[in-house]
Amino acid sequence: xxxxxxxxxxxxxxxxxxxxxxxxxxxxxxxxxxxxxxxxxxxxxxxxxxxxxxxxxxxxxxxxxxxxxxxxxxxxxxxxxxxxxxxxxxxxxxxxxxxxxxxxxxxxxxxxxxxxxxxxxxxxxxxxxxxxxxxxxxxxxxxxxxxxxxxxxxxxxxxxxxxxxxxxxxxxxxxxxxxxxxxxxxxxxxxxxxxxxxxxxxxxxxxxxxxxxxxxxxxxxxxxxxxxxxxxxxxxxxxxxxxxxxxxxxxxxxxxxxxxxxxxxxxxxxxxxxxxxxxxxxxxxxxxxxxxxxxxxxxxxxxxxxxxxxxxxxxxxxxxxxxxxxxx
Amino acid sequence: xxxxxxxxxxxxxxxxxxxxxxxxxxxxxxxxxxxxxxxxxxxxxxxxxxxxxxxxxxxxxxxxxxxxxxxxxxxxxxxxxxxxxxxxxxxxxxxxxxxxxxxxxxxxxxxxxxxxxxxxxxxxxxxxxxxxxxxxxxxxxxxxxxxxxxxxxxxxxxxxxxxxxxxxxxxxxxxxxxxxxxxxxxxxxxxxxxxxxxxxxxxxxxxxxxxxxxxxxxxxxxxxxxxxxxxxxxxxxxxxxxxxxxxxxxxxxxxxxxxxxxxxxxxxxxxxxxxxxxxxxxxxxxxxxxxxxxxxxxxxxxxxxxxxxxxxxxxxxxxxxxxxxxxxxxxxxxxxxxxxxxxxx
Numbered sequence: 255x256x257x258x259x260x261x262x263x264x265x266x267x268x269x270x271x272x273x274x275x276x277x278x279x280x281x282x283x284x285x286x287x288x289x290x291x292x293x294x295x296x297x298x299x300x301x302x303x304x305x306x307x308x309x310x311x312x313x314x315x316x317x318x319x320x321x322x323x324x325x326x327x328x329x330x331x332x333x334x335x336x337x338x339x340x341x342x343x344x345x346x347x348x349x350x351x352x353x354x355x356x357x358x359x360x361x362x363x364x365x366x367x368x369x370x371x372x373x374x375x376x377x378x379x380x381x382x383x384x385x386x387x388x389x390x391x392x393x394x395x396x397x398x399x400x401x402x403x404x405x406x407x408x409x410x411x412x413x414x415x416x417x418x419x420x421x422x423x424x425x426x427x428x429x430x431x432x433x434x435x436x437x438x439x440x441x442x443x444x445x446x447x448x449x450x451x452x453x454x455x456x457x458x459x460x461x462x463x464x465x466x467x468x469x470x471x472x473x474x475x476x477x478x479x480x481x482x483x484x485x486x487x488x489x490x491x492x493x494x495x496x497x498x499x500x501x502x503x504x505x506x507x508x509x510x511x512x513x514x515x516x517x518x519x520x521x522x523x524x525x526x527x528x529x530x531x532x533x534x535x536x537x538x539x540x541x542x543x544x545x546x547x548x549x550x551x552x553x554x555x556x557x558x559x560x561x562x563x564x565x566x567x568x569x570x571x572x573x574x575x576x577x578x579x580x581x582x
Numbered sequence: 583x584x585x586x587x588x589x590x591x592x593x594x595x596x597x598x599x600x601x602x603x604x605x606x607x608x609x610x611x612x613x614x615x616x617x618x619x620x621x622x623x624x625x626x627x628x629x630x631x632x633x634x635x636x637x638x639x640x641x642x643x644x645x646x647x648x649x650x651x652x653x654x655x656x657x658x659x660x661x662x663x664x665x666x667x668x669x670x671x672x673x674x675x676x677x678x679x680x681x682x683x684x685x686x687x688x689x690x691x692x693x694x695x696x697x698x699x700x701x702x703x704x705x706x707x708x709x710x711x712x713x714x715x716x717x718x719x720x721x722x723x724x725x726x727x728x729x730x731x732x733x734x735x736x737x738x739x740x741x742x743x744x745x746x747x748x749x750x751x752x753x754x755x756x757x758x759x760x761x762x763x764x765x766x767x768x769x770x771x772x773x774x775x776x777x778x779x780x781x782x783x784x785x786x787x788x789x790x791x792x793x794x795x796x797x798x799x800x801x802x803x804x805x806x807x808x809x810x811x812x813x814x815x816x817x818x819x820x821x822x823x824x825x826x827x828x829x830x831x832x833x834x835x836x837x838x839x840x841x842x843x844x845x846x847x848x849x850x851x852x853x854x855x856x857x858x859x860x861x862x863x864x865x866x867x868x869x870x871x872x873x874x875x876x877x878x879x880x881x882x883x884x885x886x887x888x889x890x891x892x893x894x895x896x897x898x899x900x901x902x903x904x905x906x907x908x909x910x911x912x913x914x915x916x917x918x919x920x921x922x923x924x925x926x927x
Contacts, residue, residue: 268698275702279711391596391850398791398845400798403817403838410826467856510701520705521799525821535706536803539713547710554706562701 375465509565597854678743
């Protein structure tokens with residue numbers, strides 16, 4: 255319990271730092287931002303100017319402290335104002351539209367990559383120096399490939415040259431309407447295939463490499479040798495003795511990755527024009543849509559923190575050492 | 583020099599490959615900009631031409647020479663990654679060692695700061711920061727990207743350095759140095775840091791890797807100065823100029839492949855450093871396969887055991903090198919085994 259409370263306190267501090275950074279970054283930036291932004295969006299109405307001045311801390315707004323308090327108040331009520339590029343749609347509506355595309359696509363792809371990579375890592379680590387293990391440099395090449403570059407190649411080959419898959423968007427908005435129909439569902443899957451493949455191919459090696467390294471270390475432990483000496487079948491030694499313990503650091507990293515699911519494979523979404531959170535954030539940054547940018551950054555941060563907290567809870571469940579350390 | 587040669591011999595093969603690949607890139611970065619055939623920014627009427635003798639890597643849609651852009655791009659990307667590596671690693675060593683050395687409330691505070699930085703997602707924060715900077719006078723050139731990447735790149739290294747420095751701090755020779763009245767800074771620079779140098783090297787390589795990936799991604803989405811020809815900027819213009827649609831592979835494949843190879847070189851180098859410092863990972867390479875089982879040098883002393891059911895030998899190992907300790911002719915005579923299987927050993 256004490257462990258969890260400590261972690262909880264830590265995440266609260268982290269969240270506070272992120273929220274505060276979000277408040278100060280626009281204020282620390284050079285130039286008169288308000289006029290520059292207003293010049294970009296001729297369709298803004300007068301109230302937008304006031305809101306913008308409040309966000310960016312220019313104009314007559316009272317002391318920094320009172321600005322900060324009112325900003326915190328807005329954040330707690332999830333009131334991020336109106337988006338500038340889609341004035342006057344509230345930011346929260348736009349974000350809500352983007353978030354489930356990202357969760358669906360990147361979430362599923364991350365889980366697949368994690369499962370596959372961990373499985374391969376277990377095998378490679380168990381038979382270190384074996385055939386699978388020697389394939390690691392090739393996997394490292396895949397891992398080091400920038401995923402947007404792989405995405406470009408996939409688009410070129412499967413999208414444009416062969417024409418197997420659509421290369422942009424989340425579904426065909428002209429011929430299909432969103433709903434619970436089979437045709438729409440397959441169309442969504444069609445659009446998600448190449449982006450998901452990109453994520454899986456580029457991230458599987460990272461999982462595999464880490465799992466393999468921890469596995470190699472674990473296999474050398476005495477209790478694994480003892481299990482083998484008892485004559486237990488290999489499968490039981492691998493999964494119940496070695497892999498189970500080697501999995502703990504892997505889980506910790508999985509928490510981080512889960513958090514990043516929300517931020518999406520930011521750049522991947524741009525390449526495929528996939529209407530997720532990453533795409534929104536990039537467009538917001540490119541058009542200096544400050545309220546949208548701030549809301550998305552906060553959302554991503556909170557998601558990362560929540561995922562980490564979740565993993566901490568799981569680790570308490572899985573790792574008795576954490577529990578006993580508390581007791582002492 | 584001699585120490586370097588010895589280090590080189592101890593490096594695993596994959597790490598050697600990494601060092602060589604990295605060396606090639608550094609060479610390109612040093613001499614590349616001197617030998618560019620054209621000015622990378624100059625547009626010519628020769629648009630989107632495929633590779634030829636005049637333009638070895640073809641031209642872009644606006645007729646710029648791809649090879650010239652590439653050579654300068656490697657230089658700028660490496661330069662940026664190098665400086666981010668230096669600044670961020672320096673920061674992480676300062677924070678990590680200070681936290682470990684001072685201990686107490688300072689340690690709590692510095693650890694908290696680095697953990698918070700670690701958990702706040704870097705890429706979105708980078709995008710927000712550069713989104714504000716881009717297009718203003720402060721957003722010119724590579725400097726803002728270097729500073730922003732360094733600012734967010736140090737916490738992981740700091741955490742690792744702190745953990746190691748903590749364990750070194752409690753050793754006897756540090757206590758002895760304190761007793762003899764050594765000053766704090768001397769203990770830090772002459773006793774602690776030399777002992778974590780391999781850790782610092784690994785953290786440097788990691789940071790460079792992160793800087794390459796992040797800077798290329800940020801340039802690709804157009805958040806850095808589009809007029810400085812880094813590899814990411816090349817990809818940005820290629821995407822903007824519809825290089826895919828017009829089939830101009832010579833435009834986007836060289837920079838993309840270069841980034842991938844550069845990254846591979848760094849990952850290989852890093853696993854090499856890992857293996858140098860973690861004997862178990864190193865020994866994994868020298869495992870020997872005996873009767874379907876892998877045997878490591880760290881395993882208990884092998885014994886010549888009974889034959890197992892499959893006719894192979896169980897619990898027989900030859901872990902220290904290729905040369906057999908067993909008389910193979912004698913093996914061939916063991917009932918149930920045969921010369922072929924003995925040869926496999």
